[in-house]
Amino acid sequence: MSADMVVIGAGVIGSSIALELARAGHRVIVLERAPGAGQGSTSASSAIVRFNFSTIAGVATAWEAHFGWLDWAGHLGHDVGDLASFRQSGLVLLDVDVAPRTSSLPLFDKIGVPYEEWDSATLAERVPGIDAGRYWPPKRLDDEEFWQDAKDSLGAVYTPDAGYVSDPGLAAVNLAAAAAAHGAEFRFRSTVTAVEKAGGRVTAVRLSDGTRIPCAVVVNAAGPWSGALNRLAGVGSDFTVGVRPMRQEVAHVPVPAGYHGPAVADMDLGTYFRGEVGGDLLVGGTEPECDLLQWTDDPDTVDVHPTAAVFEAQVTRAARRLPDLAVPNRARGVVGVYDVADDWTPIYDRTDLGGFYVAIGTSGNQFKNAPVVGQLMAELIDRVENGADHDASPVRFRAPRTGLEIDLGAFSRRRSRNSANSGTVMG
Ligand SMILES: Cc1cc2nc3c(=O)[nH]c(=O)nc-3n(C[C@H](O)[C@H](O)[C@H](O)COP(=O)(O)OP(=O)(O)OC[C@H]3O[C@@H](n4cnc5c(N)ncnc54)[C@H](O)[C@@H]3O)c2cc1C
Numbered sequence: 001m002s003a004d005m006v007v008i009g010a011g012v013i014g015s016s017i018a019l020e021l022a023r024a025g026h027r028v029i030v031l032e033r034a035p036g037a038g039q040g041s042t043s044a045s046s047a048i049v050r051f052n053f054s055t056i057a058g059v060a061t062a063w064e065a066h067f068g069w070l071d072w073a074g075h076l077g078h079d080v081g082d083l084a085s086f087r088q089s090g091l092v093l094l095d096v097d098v099a100p101r102t103s104s105l106p107l108f109d110k111i112g113v114p115y116e117e118w119d120s121a122t123l124a125e126r127v128p129g130i131d132a133g134r135y136w137p138p139k140r141l142d143d144e145e146f147w148q149d150a151k152d153s154l155g156a157v158y159t160p161d162a163g164y165v166s167d168p169g170l171a172a173v174n175l176a177a178a179a180a181a182h183g184a185e186f187r188f189r190s191t192v193t194a195v196e197k198a199g200g201r202v203t204a205v206r207l208s209d210g211t212r213i214p215c216a217v218v219v220n221a222a223g224p225w226s227g228a229l230n231r232l233a234g235v236g237s238d239f240t241v242g243v244r245p246m247r248q249e250v251a252h253v254p255v256p257a258g259y260h261g262p263a264v265a266d267m268d269l270g271t272y273f274r275g276e277v278g279g280d281l282l283v284g285g286t287e288p289e290c291d292l293l294q295w296t297d298d299p300d301t302v303d304v305h306p307t308a309a310v311f312e313a314q315v316t317r318a319a320r321r322l323p324d325l326a327v328p329n330r331a332r333g334v335v336g337v338y339d340v341a342d343d344w345t346p347i348y349d350r351t352d353l354g355g356f357y358v359a360i361g362t363s364g365n366q367f368k369n370a371p372v373v374g375q376l377m378a379e380l381i382d383r384v385e386n387g388a389d390h391d392a393s394p395v396r397f398r399a400p401r402t403g404l405e406i407d408l409g410a411f412s413r414r415r416s417r418n419s420a421n422s423g424t425v426m427g
Contacts, residue, residue: 003029003185005217005381006205008192008229010037012045012168012367013359014221015175016374021219022182023077024378029213030176030184031205033191038172041223042367044336045168046250046282048263048274049368050091051113051159052104053427054420055345057410059107061369061376064399064406068371069165072174075371080177084170087277090262091162092118092127095154096136099267099422104157111404114161120153127261129324138270138288141313154268164263164274168367175370195233201354202233217381219357224299224337226360235351235358239413241342243361247294247302249310251333252280256324264321265426271317281325282333283318285310287424299337306331338364343418344427348377348411350384350391357381358413364425372399380408 005021007014010032018030034040049069051062068075069086076083095101101117108115120132133150140146165171176186194206195218204214222229224245230236255275263274270288273281287293291313296302311331319325341347341361346369348359359377366373376397383395394409409415421427 001029001211002214003027004215005219006031006213006215007219007221008205009040009221009223010034010172010176010186010188011040011042011221011223012038012172012175012370013223013362013373014219015172015179016370017219017221017359017377018184019175019179019182020374020378021381022179022184024382028179028184029215030179030186031190031192031207032186032188035188036173037176037186038169041336041339042172043169044248044250044334045367046274046284047165047168047171047367048091048162048272049086049164050162050263050265051108052093052099054103054422055410055418056107056110057406058345058427059111059113060399060404060406061372063111063113064402064404065369065372066161067401076174076178078178078181080174080181082170083174084168085166086163087166088161088163089274090158090160091265092123092156092158092262093265094156094268096267099426101157103420113159116158116160117155118158119155123156126158127264129256129259129322130261131321131323134268135320136268138268138290138317140290141316143290158262162263165367171370175374192229193232195356197353202356217355217357217385219359219377219381221359223362224339226339226358230358233353233356235353235356238352239347240415241347241361241413241417243339243341243347245296245299246338246340247296248284248336248338248364249306249314249333250336251283251306251311251314251331253283253315253325253328253332255281256322256326259322259324266321267422267424267426269317269320271314271321273318281318283314285314286426296337302335302337304335306333306335338425340364344421344424345418346411347413348373348380348408349413350380351413363427365427375400376406376408
């Protein structure tokens with residue numbers, strides 16, 4: 001068995017890359033240690049599709065990608081059965097000094113992302129049941145200041161085109177099925193344990209059962225395991241931005257009666273939430289400074305059960321914002337792992353090992369971009385394999401649906417760290 005190109009990982013990112021490489025006519029093998037596509041961190045995703053990022057490339061990528069979700073069947077290009085669907089709920093980004101409107105709105109204007117600016121009265125009117133109080137900074141529940149009344153009120157920026165994807169695991173399965181229809185081969189229960197090289201280029205990968213797969217190109221799309229895979233390949237020494245796995249919990253709670261509101265990003269209280277048609281409210285966190293971040297060296301060792309402490313903190317914060325939200329006694333939800341880049345911005349790049357590429361550091365915020373990540377990685381690989389010096393003169397990707405030009409240097413492994421990042425999952 002041999003391939004032109006091997007993709008390691010069949011999450012939403014690896015499956016999307018496989019689709020675009022196969023569409024471009026390459027012989028692609030995807031190696032995935034799980035029994036199916038989308039069973040890694042993708043399956044735990046809140047799958048929120050929003051546009052506020054701290055770089056112009058980040059906003060452009062998210063805006064382009066949302067057209068892919070809107071036209072999911074068209075994006076896949078094959079009838080692959082049941083499809084994940086995009087629900088356009090809109091998203092409210094509550095005002096917060098660490099990510100001010102003055103930073104995000106010029107980027108929206110430049111890219112053409114529609115938005116509305118709301119004062120606190122409009123926020124209360126447009127999101128019935130919301131408490132528009134300003135509580136900054138986020139606090140722990142055992143801090144008595146947590147329970148103090150708001151001293152002020154806040155407004156928000158509303159982006160009506162935002163929303164979420166109904167079933168993130170199914171989205172990866174859809175991408176994998178479309179890639180297979182284009183000829184990509186998926187080998188599940190296949191764990192890569194070695195990357196072979198000669199003359200400064202990758203030559204093959206080896207699986208845990210000893211199978212050797214010769215190939216010219218390898219793409220590391222291993223999600224929270226990406227750092228370990230880079231170490232296997234011996235790459236990373238020239239990276240200015242590192243990656244590290246972080247455990248995350250998302251609480252699932254009954255939606256307060258009558259709440260049909262948009263998704264809410266609430267860094268003021270350190271939380272975010274979105275509804276699910278006919279289902280729960282999903283409540284996640286935005287890494288407030290008062291919380292202990294759950295870094296881990298090995299994603300396989302994380303406790304996969306939601307904990308009472310995190311559940312209570314997240315849901316109680318959300319209940320300050322939505323006073324009709326009840327805080328259940330028993331923790332319920334999902335646990336996942338982020339692959340966090342030092343500046344919360346992904347790394348989509350080549351490496352100093354010829355033929356070895358990375359689509360990593362997705363930092364809890366790149367599910368939404370998956371349709372475009374496949375395309376931009378395929379373009380990057382094609383250009384670099386044909387002699388482009390991406391490090392000296394970064395590839396510019398022309399986004400097919402919006403016509404936007406995205407400077408892929410923004411996602412370089414050797415970039416100056418993105419100093420505008422919020423230090424949180426918001427990127
Ligand atoms: C709790 C949570 C909430 C999130 N919410 C959002 C959100 O609202 N919006 C958003 O845009 N993003 C969100 N994200 C981020 C988003 O889900 C991820 O960025 C995205 O799913 C990452 O996809 P991936 O394909 O890179 O990784 P994964 O889905 O983890 O896939 C990597 C795959 O590689 C496989 N693998 C690893 N090592 C090997 C090996 N050696 N050999 C073979 N296979 C291997 C793994 O088994 C895994 O299936 C969230 C993430 C989490 C965890």
